[in-house]
Amino acid sequence: MIANLPEISMTQTKAGPDIAAGRLPEDAYSENFSDLHPLLEQHEAQVEADRCYFCYDAPCMQACPTSIDIPQFIRQISTGNPDGSAKTIFEQNILGGMCARVCPTETLCEEVCVREVAEGKPVKIGQLQRYATDHYMSGHDETPFSRAAASGKKVAVVGAGPAGLSCAHRLAVHGHEVTLFDARDKAGGLNEFGIASYKSVENFAQREVDFVLSIGGIELKTGMRLGDNIDLAELRATFDAVFLSIGLGGVNALNKENESHNGVLNAVDYISDIRQADELSQLPVGRNIVVIGGGMTAVDIAVQKKLLGADDVTIVYRREQDRMNASKFEQELAQTTGVKILTNAQPHALVTENGHISSIELERTVSLADGTLNGTGEILSLPADMVFKAVGQTLVRDDLDATIALEKGRIVVDADRKTSLDDVWAGGDCVLGGEDLTVTAVEDGKIAAESINAALNA
Amino acid sequence: MADLRTNFIGIKSTNPFWLASAPPTDKEYNVVRAFKAGWGGVVWKTLGEDPAIVNVNGPRYGAIHGKDRQLIGLNNIELITDRPLEVNLQEIKKVKRDWPDRALVVSLMVPCEEANWINILKRVEDTEADGVELNFGCPHGMSERGMGSAVGQVPEYIEMVTRWVKQHSRMPCIVKLTPNITDVRKPAEAAKAGGADAVSLINTINSIMGVDLDEMSPSPSVDGKGAHGGYCGPAVKPIALNMVAEIARDPATHGLPISGIGGITTWRDAAEFMALGAGSVQVCTAAMTYGFKVVEDMIDGLSDWMDQKGYTSVDQFVGNAVPNVSDWQYLNLNYIAKAKIDQDLCIKCGRCHIACEDTSHQAITSMVNGERRFEVIDEECVGCNLCVNVCPVENCITMEPMAAGSIDPRTKQVVEKGYANWTTHPNNPMAAKDAAE
Numbered sequence: 078m079i080a081n082l083p084e085i086s087m088t089q090t091k092a093g094p095d096i097a098a099g100r101l102p103e104d105a106y107s108e109n110f111s112d113l114h115p116l117l118e119q120h121e122a123q124v125e126a127d128r129c130y131f132c133y134d135a136p137c138m139q140a141c142p143t144s145i146d147i148p149q150f151i152r153q154i155s156t157g158n159p160d161g162s163a164k165t166i167f168e169q170n171i172l173g174g175m176c177a178r179v180c181p182t183e184t185l186c187e188e189v190c191v192r193e194v195a196e197g198k199p200v201k202i203g204q205l206q207r208y209a210t211d212h213y214m215s216g217h218d219e220t221p222f223s224r225a226a227a228s229g230k231k232v233a234v235v236g237a238g239p240a241g242l243s244c245a246h247r248l249a250v251h252g253h254e255v256t257l258f259d260a261r262d263k264a265g266g267l268n269e270f271g272i273a274s275y276k277s278v279e280n281f282a283q284r285e286v287d288f289v290l291s292i293g294g295i296e297l298k299t300g301m302r303l304g305d306n307i308d309l310a311e312l313r314a315t316f317d318a319v320f321l322s323i324g325l326g327g328v329n330a331l332n333k334e335n336e337s338h339n340g341v342l343n344a345v346d347y348i349s350d351i352r353q354a355d356e357l358s359q360l361p362v363g364r365n366i367v368v369i370g371g372g373m374t375a376v377d378i379a380v381q382k383k384l385l386g387a388d389d390v391t392i393v394y395r396r397e398q399d400r401m402n403a404s405k406f407e408q409e410l411a412q413t414t415g416v417k418i419l420t421n422a423q424p425h426a427l428v429t430e431n432g433h434i435s436s437i438e439l440e441r442t443v444s445l446a447d448g449t450l451n452g453t454g455e456i457l458s459l460p461a462d463m464v465f466k467a468v469g470q471t472l473v474r475d476d477l478d479a480t481i482a483l484e485k486g487r488i489v490v491d492a493d494r495k496t497s498l499d500d501v502w503a504g505g506d507c508v509l510g511g512e513d514l515t516v517t518a519v520e521d522g523k524i525a526a527e528s529i530n531a532a533l534n535a
Numbered sequence: 536m537a538d539l540r541t542n543f544i545g546i547k548s549t550n551p552f553w554l555a556s557a558p559p560t561d562k563e564y565n566v567v568r569a570f571k572a573g574w575g576g577v578v579w580k581t582l583g584e585d586p587a588i589v590n591v592n593g594p595r596y597g598a599i600h601g602k603d604r605q606l607i608g609l610n611n612i613e614l615i616t617d618r619p620l621e622v623n624l625q626e627i628k629k630v631k632r633d634w635p636d637r638a639l640v641v642s643l644m645v646p647c648e649e650a651n652w653i654n655i656l657k658r659v660e661d662t663e664a665d666g667v668e669l670n671f672g673c674p675h676g677m678s679e680r681g682m683g684s685a686v687g688q689v690p691e692y693i694e695m696v697t698r699w700v701k702q703h704s705r706m707p708c709i710v711k712l713t714p715n716i717t718d719v720r721k722p723a724e725a726a727k728a729g730g731a732d733a734v735s736l737i738n739t740i741n742s743i744m745g746v747d748l749d750e751m752s753p754s755p756s757v758d759g760k761g762a763h764g765g766y767c768g769p770a771v772k773p774i775a776l777n778m779v780a781e782i783a784r785d786p787a788t789h790g791l792p793i794s795g796i797g798g799i800t801t802w803r804d805a806a807e808f809m810a811l812g813a814g815s816v817q818v819c820t821a822a823m824t825y826g827f828k829v830v831e832d833m834i835d836g837l838s839d840w841m842d843q844k845g846y847t848s849v850d851q852f853v854g855n856a857v858p859n860v861s862d863w864q865y866l867n868l869n870y871i872a873k874a875k876i877d878q879d880l881c882i883k884c885g886r887c888h889i890a891c892e893d894t895s896h897q898a899i900t901s902m903v904n905g906e907r908r909f910e911v912i913d914e915e916c917v918g919c920n921l922c923v924n925v926c927p928v929e930n931c932i933t934m935e936p937m938a939a940g941s942i943d944p945r946t947k948q949v950v951e952k953g954y955a956n957w958t959t960h961p962n963n964p965m966a967a968k969d970a971a972e
């Protein structure tokens with residue numbers, strides 16, 4: 078438990094930072110970390126489904142990265158056929174359950190729903206998707222698909238996050254034998270270790286992994302790390318095709334002095350600890366928290382710290398608020414949870430006391446017309462018991478061998494998600510040009526699987 | 536505020552909104568609550584002879600629902616009152632005495648024997664009720680016993696019974712018609728011939744509401760079996776309006792007072808029945824769905840609308856739409872309209888396009904210059920109105936008449952000025968022949 082955290086003494090000395098576990102009453106944890114959008118009741122789902130106009134060539138469907146037939150699945154809910162609805166979803170997106178929970182729908186399907194355009198109230202596509210998929214999964218342990226006759230081909234999928242799971246499932250449907258490798262001891266990738274707890278409650282990520290694997294023909298091998306106990310050349314020699322979906326294992330640094338001191342932490346590591354914690358009340362929480370970054374990860378760590386009982390949580394973002402990568406909804410979620418967002422400020426210095434962070438100095442910035450960012454020289458200081466770095470993840474280059482083409486630190490792929498190597502495909506966060514979302518990772522896996530299948534059948 | 540007081544065949548009421556003969560009017564308790572709520576009158580739940588009938592003890596209603604379980608249609612297998620005749624009569628007498636300004640009409644159904652009618656009429660007269668309504672409409676349970684719609688479907692019986700009623704009582708007599716018949720004008724004519732003061736319509740329509748697919752039984756299911764029942768509520772309004780209009784415009788029955796019934800839920804529904812000739816209206820399902828309070832908006836709404844239109848009393852607009860009810864062959868074929876889409880209102884759902892593309896005349900685009908855009912192609916539009924009906928945005932698509940003298944891009948013909956109909960159209964083999972021929 079709390080594996081990736083630096084050692085923190087739970088018995089605080091007077092001079093030390095104010096970090097402690099169990100800041101909240103016992104029952105507050107389950108309340109704070111309950112489902113962000115609880116499952117719709119049957120009548121709610123019915124009423125919401127009835128709001129859909131069953132559009133022709135529906136804009137929502139075009140905006141869904143996995144092209145789910147949204148008017149169709151909503152109509153199936155409305156006609157009392159939720160299992161059929163779920164099948165429509167799974168046909169395009171086998172992780173439709175997770176996507177329903179984590180998609181930033183306000184910038185995808187729901188953004189272009191004609192009812193959003195007309196009245197500012199889109200059909201709640203994500204919540205209806207969850208209604209249908211939850212309904213199906215509560216009644217069935219297995220995916221609704223069956224496998225084609227065995228092809229005799231073997232495919233290695235490296236990385237069991239959403240991209241890998243989606244690819245493996247589709248390949249299995251086509252009759253291929255899949256070996257799914259993952260470096261960690263559990264499959265799921267960021268679904269299991271990254272997504273904010275209140276978006277995926279009750280161990281949904283693992284239930285979904287089991288659901289995906291129920292198709293058969295997928296052998297999951299955990300504790301297998303590419304670049305460590307397996308390597309790409311070996312995989313290419315043993316398998317007919319390889320799909321790489323290793324995500325982004327590294328994190329960007331602030332490149333400031335004292336960054337290695339206690340209390341300066343990677344947001345993704347701490348988030349992973351939250352997701353894996355048996356008792357949330359055991360996690361160490363500071364009073365004053367500063368988060369550096371402007372994306373989903375920054376919001377997630379900030380909100381969850383607040384929910385764990387921190388007094389003061391500030392997200393520091395170097396540009397203007399409308400430039401933040403976190404969606405409007407996420408920003409509002411942060412603010413309604415009590416997180417402050419300080420914009421146009423960047424880290425200047427990490428101030429430590431006795432080897433532990435005590436405050437952070439920030440420099441004000443201005444954006445110029447040409448888009449460049451300048452420091453103004455004005456410095457302000459925020460007290461901090463913990464500083465979280467959420468300034469982006471990176472591909473761990475060493476995991477791959479030198480044969481594969483990279484650009485801007487990511488794997489280069491074509492429209493079929495094929496890499497520079499003939500028998501290697503890649504998708505998800507580790508490839509160039511993606512959007513770093515669960516749903517786009519699922520789509521990458523699906524496209525790659527179709528392309529691999531075509532290549533293997535050629 | 537407009538004067539809503541109504542005098543219907545000599546029966547006065549504070550407004551034209553009456554409760555139809557049904558459960559809302561089955562007891563003094565309900566009727567007093569209705570009068571307190573503001574209803575102008577009631578037709579008491581149909582009385583029969585003792586011993587009183589019995590009802591099923593399981594479900595008697597079924598429904599179809601629209602969005603958010605809005606009740607659109609209701610059906611029932613209830614019979615006439617199941618309370619002793621004398622109890623009803625005493626309550627009627629008391630209520631009429633306590634509420635002299637409200638209409639209180641008594642609905643009746645007894646076997647087709649003159650003596651039976653003489654007997655019950657005498658007893659109703661003693662209550663000092665304002666009139667009687669003859670229930671020739673009930674489609675289930677009573678018709679199997681030779682009453683209700685079994686009488687209403689045979690014009691000769693209607694005429695005979697109506698004549699007895701007029702002969703043996705001084706009370707105004709309304710004949711309530713069943714819609715379960717091919718041509719509603721025939722029973723109306725029979726009622727008139729028998730001396731009826733008015734007709735009321737419609738009673739409920741034969742119906743099976745649905746099938747329970749687990750039990751394989753019609754629903755509502757009574758111990759695994761279901762019987763057809765009577766259908767009413769908002770869904771039946773168009774059928775009722777047509778029947779009312781048919782009677783109002785038929786020369787044989789024109790001018791015969793009509794009490795309009797069937798799906799009336801709002802003041803606007805009521806106004807529509809009245810425009811087609813109904814001098815009073817009766818409501819059942821709306822009250823059974825929402826309670827008696829619905830009458831408040833009926834009263835307010837009708838009165839506000841009348842003020843807006845400058846009507847000071849209801850008889851100023853009763854029947855005003857009747858002259859405009861036409862037969863198809865007299866509709867003006869020179870009237871040419873084209874659909875027009877207001878691009879500012881359009882939300883680009885594409886429903887107009889797919890409806891027209893798949894099922895009609897391929898007259899609406901889905902793309903214009905590579906962009907999602909829905910425009911009417913005047914060269915193809917026949918002005919059918921389907922797109923207007925399927926568009927989810929009110930007034931987004933309108934039908935625009937073409938000016939006389941302009942060219943219809945579809946037919947490349949000039950839009951003629953005058954009026955021309957099918958009876959003289961060259962394609963009509965029966966067209967009135969040219970005088971020269």
Ligand SMILES: Cc1cc2nc3c(=O)[nH]c(=O)nc-3n(C[C@H](O)[C@H](O)[C@H](O)COP(=O)(O)OP(=O)(O)OC[C@H]3O[C@@H](n4cnc5c(N)ncnc54)[C@H](O)[C@@H]3O)c2cc1C
Nearest residue numbers: 236238239240260266267303323324505506513514515518
């Ligand atoms: C904190 C956080 C919150 C997020 N919230 C959302 C959200 O709300 N909505 C949303 O749509 N997206 C969200 N995202 C983004 C989303 O999680 C990712 O885009 C998505 O998980 C990418 O999927 P993937 O399969 O490419 O990679 P990952 O999910 O990262 O999976 C990669 C897998 O590969 C394994 N692996 C790594 N290296 C190796 C190796 N060398 N050998 C073998 N296995 C390896 C890892 O253990 C992991 O299981 C969030 C991301 C973060 C970090």
Ligand SMILES: Cc1cc2nc3c(=O)[nH]c(=O)nc-3n(C[C@H](O)[C@H](O)[C@H](O)COP(=O)(O)O)c2cc1C
Nearest residue numbers: 555556557581611670738767768797798818819820
């Ligand atoms: C439960 C129920 C019982 C009815 N009973 C009678 C009745 O006893 N006598 C009668 O003339 N009509 C009866 N009707 C028909 C109504 O009076 C009325 O004609 C019909 O419901 C249409 O009006 P609506 O659409 O406003 O309900 C009954 C209707 C219902 C729903």
Ligand code: SF4
Nearest residue numbers: 141176180185186203
């Ligand atoms: S997968 Fe995501 S983007 Fe696609 S329809 Fe579902 S919620 Fe919307």
Ligand code: SF4
Nearest residue numbers: 129130132137190191
């Ligand atoms: S755009 Fe909205 S209304 Fe249209 S089909 Fe999609 S969800 Fe339904």
Ligand code: SF4
Nearest residue numbers: 881882884885887926
């Ligand atoms: S149905 Fe109406 S709103 Fe929809 S595209 Fe057509 S005109 Fe626009």
